[in-house]
Amino acid sequence: MATIDDVARAAGVSTSTVSYVLSGKRPISAATRLRVERSIRDLAYRPHAGARALASSRTNVIGLMAPLRVDVNVSVIMQFVTGVVTAARTFDHDVLLLTQDDATGLERVADGSMVDALIMMDIEADDPRVPVLVGLRQPAVLIGLPRDSAGLSCVDLDFDAAGRVAVRHLARLGHRRIALLGSPRAVLERHTSYADRMLRGFTAESRELALVSVAVSCESSHTGAIAAVDEVLASMPDVTALVVHNEVALPAVIATLRERGRRVPDDISLVAVCPEDVAVGQPLPLTSVDIPAHVIGRVAVEMAMARVEGEQPAETRLLLPVLTERQSTAMLD
Numbered sequence: 001m002a003t004i005d006d007v008a009r010a011a012g013v014s015t016s017t018v019s020y021v022l023s024g025k026r027p028i029s030a031a032t033r034l035r036v037e038r039s040i041r042d043l044a045y046r047p048h049a050g051a052r053a054l055a056s057s058r059t060n061v062i063g064l065m066a067p068l069r070v071d072v073n074v075s076v077i078m079q080f081v082t083g084v085v086t087a088a089r090t091f092d093h094d095v096l097l098l099t100q101d102d103a104t105g106l107e108r109v110a111d112g113s114m115v116d117a118l119i120m121m122d123i124e125a126d127d128p129r130v131p132v133l134v135g136l137r138q139p140a141v142l143i144g145l146p147r148d149s150a151g152l153s154c155v156d157l158d159f160d161a162a163g164r165v166a167v168r169h170l171a172r173l174g175h176r177r178i179a180l181l182g183s184p185r186a187v188l189e190r191h192t193s194y195a196d197r198m199l200r201g202f203t204a205e206s207r208e209l210a211l212v213s214v215a216v217s218c219e220s221s222h223t224g225a226i227a228a229v230d231e232v233l234a235s236m237p238d239v240t241a242l243v244v245h246n247e248v249a250l251p252a253v254i255a256t257l258r259e260r261g262r263r264v265p266d267d268i269s270l271v272a273v274c275p276e277d278v279a280v281g282q283p284l285p286l287t288s289v290d291i292p293a294h295v296i297g298r299v300a301v302e303m304a305m306a307r308v309e310g311e312q313p314a315e316t317r318l319l320l321p322v323l324t325e326r327q328s329t330a331m332l333d
Contacts, residue, residue, distance in 0.1 A: 002043035010039035062088050062304060063115035063138075065098040065129075067122050076247055076293060077121065079275055080143060083297020084119060091305050117304035119143065123154075125191040139307035141300045144193040151314055153303045155296055158318035159194045159273075162289045163201025165321045166243045166271045169287070171209050174332035175241040175269060178206065179232040180215040181253060182245050184224070188217055198245050198273065212236070218246045218253075225252030233260060240332055245273040250282065265330035271323070285326040292319060 008015045013032060021028055021036040028036075039045070064084050066077050085095045096115055109115055115138060120129065123144025133140040134151045142154045163180075170178055180202045182188065183195035199215055206213035214236050218228035228249070232239055244253055250272055254264060262268045264284060272279050272288040279288035299317060306312035 002045040004045070006043055007036065007039045007045050010043060011035040059114060059116055060092055061094050061096050061115045062301065063096045063098060063109050063118045065100075065118065065120040068099045076275060076278075076291070079293035080121060080297045083294035084301055085297075086294070087298040087301035091301065093301075093305075116308050117141070119300045119304055123193045125193055125196055139304060141304045141307070143296055143300055145197070145316065145318070146193060149314075149316060153307060153312075153314045154316040155299045155303060156194065156318060157291055157296065158321060159197035160201035160204075161318075162273055162321035163198045163203075163243070164205040165323050166273060166289055167202055167205040167209065167211065167213075169271060169323055169325070169329065170241040170243070170269060171211060173241075173269060173329060175211075177212045177236055177239050178241040178243065179213065179236060179239050180243045180245065181218040181225075181228045181232065181249065182215055183217065184219045184246070185217040195245075202243060214239075218244075218249050220246060220248035222249075222252040225249035226256045229253055229256040229260065233262075239268065241269040241271070241329070243271045243273065247272075247274040247278050250274065250278065250286075254282065254284070264328050269329040269332075271329060276324070279324075279326065284328055287324065287326045287329040289321045289323050295319065 004015050004018050008018050011018070011032075013036060017028065017032065018036055021033050062084070064081065066081055068074060068077070081097065088095050093116070096109065098109065109118070117138050118133065118136070118140040120133065120140060121143045123142050123146050125147045127146050130142075130146050130148070130152065140152050142149065142152055144156050145154050167178065180199065182199055183192065187195045188199070202215060203213065214232060216228050216231045218224055232242070242253070244250055254270070257264060257268060264270050270286060272286045274288055274291055275293055276288065276290045279286040279290075296319065303312065303315070303317070307314075
Protein backbone atom coordinates (compact mmCIF):
# COMPACT_ATOMS: atom_id res chain seq x y z
CA MET A 1 0.00 0.00 0.00
CA ALA A 2 1.45 3.37 -1.04
CA THR A 3 2.40 5.95 1.59
CA ILE A 4 2.66 9.72 1.46
CA ASP A 5 6.46 9.30 1.27
CA ASP A 6 6.05 7.16 -1.85
CA VAL A 7 3.92 9.87 -3.44
CA ALA A 8 6.48 12.55 -2.54
CA ARG A 9 9.37 10.55 -4.06
CA ALA A 10 7.42 9.81 -7.25
CA ALA A 11 6.49 13.48 -7.67
CA GLY A 12 9.93 14.77 -6.69
CA VAL A 13 8.58 16.92 -3.86
CA SER A 14 8.60 16.94 -0.06
CA THR A 15 5.97 15.14 1.99
CA SER A 16 4.77 18.51 3.30
CA THR A 17 4.06 19.59 -0.29
CA VAL A 18 1.92 16.48 -0.79
CA SER A 19 0.06 17.32 2.44
CA TYR A 20 -0.56 20.87 1.21
CA VAL A 21 -1.92 19.57 -2.09
CA LEU A 22 -4.28 17.26 -0.19
CA SER A 23 -5.41 19.85 2.34
CA GLY A 24 -5.37 22.98 0.18
CA LYS A 25 -3.94 24.90 3.13
CA ARG A 26 -1.17 26.55 1.09
CA PRO A 27 -0.99 27.64 -2.54
CA ILE A 28 0.92 25.19 -4.73
CA SER A 29 1.93 25.90 -8.32
CA ALA A 30 -0.23 24.27 -10.98
CA ALA A 31 2.67 22.22 -12.38
CA THR A 32 3.62 20.84 -8.94
CA ARG A 33 -0.01 20.10 -8.08
CA LEU A 34 -0.44 18.17 -11.34
CA ARG A 35 2.71 16.09 -10.62
CA VAL A 36 1.49 15.26 -7.14
CA GLU A 37 -2.03 14.41 -8.30
CA ARG A 38 -0.64 12.20 -11.07
CA SER A 39 1.52 10.33 -8.56
CA ILE A 40 -1.47 9.90 -6.25
CA ARG A 41 -3.46 8.35 -9.09
CA ASP A 42 -0.59 6.18 -10.36
CA LEU A 43 0.15 4.81 -6.91
CA ALA A 44 -3.55 4.54 -5.93
CA TYR A 45 -2.69 6.42 -2.74
CA ARG A 46 -5.50 6.94 -0.25
CA PRO A 47 -4.74 9.25 2.67
CA HIS A 48 -5.49 7.85 6.13
CA ALA A 49 -8.68 9.42 7.50
CA GLY A 50 -7.00 10.44 10.74
CA ALA A 51 -4.08 12.07 8.97
CA ARG A 52 -6.42 13.82 6.56
CA ALA A 53 -8.43 15.15 9.49
CA LEU A 54 -5.29 16.53 11.14
CA ALA A 55 -4.19 18.16 7.91
CA SER A 56 -7.47 19.78 6.99
CA SER A 57 -9.60 19.75 10.17
CA ARG A 58 -12.03 17.66 8.11
CA THR A 59 -12.72 13.95 8.16
CA ASN A 60 -14.89 13.76 5.05
CA VAL A 61 -17.27 11.64 7.10
CA ILE A 62 -20.90 12.30 8.07
CA GLY A 63 -22.28 10.51 11.12
CA LEU A 64 -25.80 9.11 10.65
CA MET A 65 -27.68 7.91 13.73
CA ALA A 66 -30.43 5.56 12.55
CA PRO A 67 -31.65 3.49 15.53
CA LEU A 68 -32.70 -0.02 14.52
CA ARG A 69 -35.43 -0.69 17.05
CA VAL A 70 -37.78 -3.66 16.92
CA ASP A 71 -40.75 -1.36 16.26
CA VAL A 72 -39.07 0.46 13.38
CA ASN A 73 -39.54 -0.53 9.73
CA VAL A 74 -35.94 -1.25 8.75
CA SER A 75 -36.67 -1.33 5.00
CA VAL A 76 -37.99 2.25 5.11
CA ILE A 77 -35.13 3.35 7.38
CA MET A 78 -32.72 1.99 4.77
CA GLN A 79 -34.36 4.15 2.10
CA PHE A 80 -33.42 7.20 4.18
CA VAL A 81 -29.93 5.76 4.69
CA THR A 82 -29.55 5.22 0.94
CA GLY A 83 -30.56 8.83 0.28
CA VAL A 84 -27.96 10.05 2.79
CA VAL A 85 -25.17 7.82 1.47
CA THR A 86 -25.85 8.70 -2.18
CA ALA A 87 -25.90 12.44 -1.46
CA ALA A 88 -22.80 12.25 0.75
CA ARG A 89 -20.89 10.70 -2.14
CA THR A 90 -21.51 13.80 -4.24
CA PHE A 91 -19.78 15.83 -1.51
CA ASP A 92 -16.87 13.35 -1.38
CA HIS A 93 -17.99 12.20 2.08
CA ASP A 94 -18.41 8.74 3.58
CA VAL A 95 -21.12 7.88 6.11
CA LEU A 96 -20.55 6.42 9.56
CA LEU A 97 -23.75 4.58 10.55
CA LEU A 98 -24.66 4.59 14.25
CA THR A 99 -27.48 2.20 15.10
CA GLN A 100 -27.73 2.85 18.86
CA ASP A 101 -30.01 5.55 20.21
CA ASP A 102 -28.01 6.69 23.26
CA ALA A 103 -26.37 10.10 23.60
CA THR A 104 -23.01 8.63 24.65
CA GLY A 105 -22.49 7.36 21.11
CA LEU A 106 -22.97 10.87 19.77
CA GLU A 107 -20.50 12.33 22.25
CA ARG A 108 -17.91 9.65 21.55
CA VAL A 109 -18.03 10.23 17.80
CA ALA A 110 -18.05 14.02 18.14
CA ASP A 111 -15.36 14.28 20.83
CA GLY A 112 -13.12 11.99 18.81
CA SER A 113 -13.44 14.31 15.78
CA MET A 114 -14.58 11.34 13.71
CA VAL A 115 -17.18 13.25 11.68
CA ASP A 116 -17.73 16.66 10.11
CA ALA A 117 -21.48 16.68 10.79
CA LEU A 118 -24.22 14.54 12.30
CA ILE A 119 -27.61 13.51 10.92
CA MET A 120 -30.07 11.92 13.34
CA MET A 121 -33.28 10.00 12.63
CA ASP A 122 -36.26 8.75 14.65
CA ILE A 123 -36.68 11.99 16.56
CA GLU A 124 -38.97 12.18 19.58
CA ALA A 125 -40.89 15.27 20.67
CA ASP A 126 -38.72 15.64 23.78
CA ASP A 127 -35.71 13.73 22.53
CA PRO A 128 -32.96 13.36 25.18
CA ARG A 129 -30.31 13.41 22.44
CA VAL A 130 -31.20 16.92 21.27
CA PRO A 131 -29.55 18.84 24.15
CA VAL A 132 -26.38 16.83 23.52
CA LEU A 133 -26.38 17.76 19.83
CA VAL A 134 -26.77 21.45 20.63
CA GLY A 135 -23.57 21.37 22.67
CA LEU A 136 -21.42 19.65 20.05
CA ARG A 137 -18.85 21.37 17.86
CA GLN A 138 -20.14 19.68 14.70
CA PRO A 139 -23.38 20.88 13.10
CA ALA A 140 -26.36 18.54 13.31
CA VAL A 141 -29.39 17.94 11.11
CA LEU A 142 -32.48 16.12 12.40
CA ILE A 143 -34.73 14.05 10.18
CA GLY A 144 -37.76 14.81 12.28
CA LEU A 145 -39.05 17.68 14.34
CA PRO A 146 -38.60 17.86 18.13
CA ARG A 147 -40.60 20.20 20.30
CA ASP A 148 -37.56 22.48 20.69
CA SER A 149 -35.13 22.52 17.76
CA ALA A 150 -33.29 25.75 18.63
CA GLY A 151 -29.79 25.74 17.12
CA LEU A 152 -30.40 22.62 15.02
CA SER A 153 -31.52 22.14 11.43
CA CYS A 154 -34.50 19.87 10.77
CA VAL A 155 -35.96 18.29 7.64
CA ASP A 156 -38.89 15.93 7.21
CA LEU A 157 -42.16 15.34 5.43
CA ASP A 158 -44.85 17.59 6.85
CA PHE A 159 -46.73 14.71 8.49
CA ASP A 160 -49.34 17.03 10.00
CA ALA A 161 -50.19 18.16 6.47
CA ALA A 162 -50.01 14.54 5.24
CA GLY A 163 -52.76 13.55 7.67
CA ARG A 164 -54.84 16.49 6.55
CA VAL A 165 -54.34 15.77 2.84
CA ALA A 166 -55.43 12.14 3.27
CA VAL A 167 -58.58 13.16 5.18
CA ARG A 168 -59.49 15.88 2.64
CA HIS A 169 -59.14 13.42 -0.24
CA LEU A 170 -61.52 10.98 1.41
CA ALA A 171 -63.97 13.73 2.35
CA ARG A 172 -64.06 14.93 -1.29
CA LEU A 173 -65.07 11.39 -2.26
CA GLY A 174 -68.02 11.62 0.14
CA HIS A 175 -66.65 9.61 3.06
CA ARG A 176 -67.90 10.81 6.45
CA ARG A 177 -66.81 7.94 8.70
CA ILE A 178 -63.08 7.29 8.57
CA ALA A 179 -60.36 5.64 10.64
CA LEU A 180 -56.58 5.90 11.01
CA LEU A 181 -54.47 2.79 11.50
CA GLY A 182 -51.30 4.36 12.80
CA SER A 183 -47.91 3.53 14.24
CA PRO A 184 -47.24 0.82 16.85
CA ARG A 185 -48.08 1.65 20.45
CA ALA A 186 -44.42 1.91 21.50
CA VAL A 187 -43.76 4.51 18.79
CA LEU A 188 -46.74 6.57 19.94
CA GLU A 189 -45.80 6.23 23.60
CA ARG A 190 -42.30 7.53 22.81
CA HIS A 191 -44.00 10.48 21.10
CA THR A 192 -41.93 9.89 18.00
CA SER A 193 -42.26 13.09 16.01
CA TYR A 194 -43.68 11.77 12.73
CA ALA A 195 -46.32 9.61 14.45
CA ASP A 196 -47.50 12.43 16.71
CA ARG A 197 -47.75 14.87 13.82
CA MET A 198 -49.60 12.39 11.58
CA LEU A 199 -52.16 11.72 14.32
CA ARG A 200 -52.54 15.44 15.01
CA GLY A 201 -53.19 16.29 11.35
CA PHE A 202 -55.67 13.44 10.87
CA THR A 203 -57.61 14.33 14.02
CA ALA A 204 -57.66 18.09 13.41
CA GLU A 205 -58.81 17.83 9.78
CA SER A 206 -61.50 15.27 10.65
CA ARG A 207 -62.83 17.60 13.33
CA GLU A 208 -62.77 20.66 11.07
CA LEU A 209 -64.68 18.79 8.34
CA ALA A 210 -67.17 17.41 10.90
CA LEU A 211 -66.28 13.80 10.08
CA VAL A 212 -66.72 10.90 12.45
CA SER A 213 -63.26 9.46 13.01
CA VAL A 214 -61.31 7.03 15.13
CA ALA A 215 -57.55 6.41 15.40
CA VAL A 216 -56.01 3.15 16.61
CA SER A 217 -52.41 2.03 16.97
CA CYS A 218 -51.31 -0.85 14.77
CA GLU A 219 -48.43 -3.18 15.54
CA SER A 220 -46.11 -3.87 12.61
CA SER A 221 -47.07 -7.52 12.20
CA HIS A 222 -49.74 -9.72 10.67
CA THR A 223 -51.44 -10.29 14.02
CA GLY A 224 -51.16 -6.60 14.83
CA ALA A 225 -52.91 -5.68 11.59
CA ILE A 226 -55.74 -8.14 12.27
CA ALA A 227 -56.22 -6.72 15.78
CA ALA A 228 -56.23 -3.11 14.53
CA VAL A 229 -58.74 -3.79 11.75
CA ASP A 230 -61.03 -5.68 14.13
CA GLU A 231 -60.79 -2.83 16.66
CA VAL A 232 -61.87 -0.32 14.01
CA LEU A 233 -64.75 -2.50 12.79
CA ALA A 234 -65.93 -3.07 16.35
CA SER A 235 -65.91 0.64 17.28
CA MET A 236 -67.16 1.90 13.90
CA PRO A 237 -68.98 -0.90 11.97
CA ASP A 238 -70.10 1.52 9.25
CA VAL A 239 -66.61 2.90 8.54
CA THR A 240 -66.16 3.59 4.81
CA ALA A 241 -62.51 4.70 4.59
CA LEU A 242 -59.14 3.99 6.17
CA VAL A 243 -55.87 5.90 6.33
CA VAL A 244 -53.01 3.47 7.00
CA HIS A 245 -49.72 4.85 8.28
CA ASN A 246 -47.90 1.56 8.82
CA GLU A 247 -46.03 0.12 5.83
CA VAL A 248 -45.31 -3.28 7.36
CA ALA A 249 -48.96 -3.91 8.26
CA LEU A 250 -50.42 -2.80 4.91
CA PRO A 251 -50.68 -6.22 3.18
CA ALA A 252 -52.23 -7.81 6.27
CA VAL A 253 -54.67 -4.90 6.68
CA ILE A 254 -55.93 -5.39 3.12
CA ALA A 255 -56.14 -9.17 3.56
CA THR A 256 -58.03 -8.83 6.85
CA LEU A 257 -60.53 -6.40 5.33
CA ARG A 258 -61.19 -8.92 2.56
CA GLU A 259 -61.64 -11.72 5.12
CA ARG A 260 -64.13 -9.53 6.98
CA GLY A 261 -66.13 -9.00 3.78
CA ARG A 262 -64.83 -5.47 3.06
CA ARG A 263 -63.48 -5.11 -0.48
CA VAL A 264 -61.09 -2.27 -1.37
CA PRO A 265 -62.28 0.10 -2.82
CA ASP A 266 -65.84 -1.19 -3.41
CA ASP A 267 -66.76 -1.37 0.28
CA ILE A 268 -63.98 0.64 1.89
CA SER A 269 -61.51 3.17 0.48
CA LEU A 270 -57.90 3.11 1.65
CA VAL A 271 -55.18 5.77 1.61
CA ALA A 272 -51.67 4.66 2.55
CA VAL A 273 -48.99 6.99 3.90
CA CYS A 274 -45.81 5.26 2.76
CA PRO A 275 -42.97 5.34 0.22
CA GLU A 276 -44.22 5.17 -3.36
CA ASP A 277 -42.66 1.77 -4.07
CA VAL A 278 -44.63 0.25 -1.19
CA ALA A 279 -47.92 1.70 -2.50
CA VAL A 280 -47.47 0.54 -6.09
CA GLY A 281 -46.03 -2.81 -5.02
CA GLN A 282 -49.33 -4.06 -3.58
CA PRO A 283 -51.57 -6.35 -5.68
CA LEU A 284 -53.96 -3.37 -5.91
CA PRO A 285 -51.94 -0.14 -6.40
CA LEU A 286 -52.82 2.09 -3.48
CA THR A 287 -53.78 5.73 -3.36
CA SER A 288 -50.98 7.12 -1.22
CA VAL A 289 -49.28 10.08 0.34
CA ASP A 290 -45.64 9.53 -0.55
CA ILE A 291 -42.90 9.48 2.10
CA PRO A 292 -39.98 10.68 -0.08
CA ALA A 293 -37.24 9.01 1.96
CA HIS A 294 -34.47 9.42 -0.63
CA VAL A 295 -35.25 13.11 -1.11
CA ILE A 296 -35.31 13.76 2.64
CA GLY A 297 -31.97 11.99 3.03
CA ARG A 298 -30.45 14.07 0.22
CA VAL A 299 -31.75 17.34 1.64
CA ALA A 300 -30.41 16.43 5.10
CA VAL A 301 -26.91 16.01 3.63
CA GLU A 302 -27.15 19.26 1.68
CA MET A 303 -28.20 21.11 4.83
CA ALA A 304 -25.41 19.48 6.84
CA MET A 305 -22.72 20.38 4.30
CA ALA A 306 -24.00 23.95 4.01
CA ARG A 307 -23.60 24.29 7.76
CA VAL A 308 -20.12 22.72 7.67
CA GLU A 309 -19.13 25.37 5.13
CA GLY A 310 -20.72 28.07 7.26
CA GLU A 311 -23.13 28.99 4.48
CA GLN A 312 -26.43 28.34 6.24
CA PRO A 313 -27.84 29.04 9.71
CA ALA A 314 -30.04 26.50 11.48
CA GLU A 315 -33.37 26.08 9.71
CA THR A 316 -36.39 23.77 9.42
CA ARG A 317 -37.64 22.43 6.08
CA LEU A 318 -40.89 20.47 5.94
CA LEU A 319 -41.61 18.93 2.54
CA LEU A 320 -45.17 19.34 1.32
CA PRO A 321 -47.06 16.03 1.01
CA VAL A 322 -48.13 14.78 -2.40
CA LEU A 323 -51.15 12.47 -2.71
CA THR A 324 -51.32 10.23 -5.78
CA GLU A 325 -54.71 8.74 -6.54
CA ARG A 326 -54.61 5.12 -7.66
CA GLN A 327 -57.05 2.20 -7.37
CA SER A 328 -57.76 1.92 -3.64
CA THR A 329 -60.11 4.91 -3.23
CA ALA A 330 -63.50 5.50 -4.81
CA MET A 331 -66.45 7.86 -4.62
CA LEU A 332 -68.90 6.81 -1.94
CA ASP A 333 -72.26 5.86 -3.43
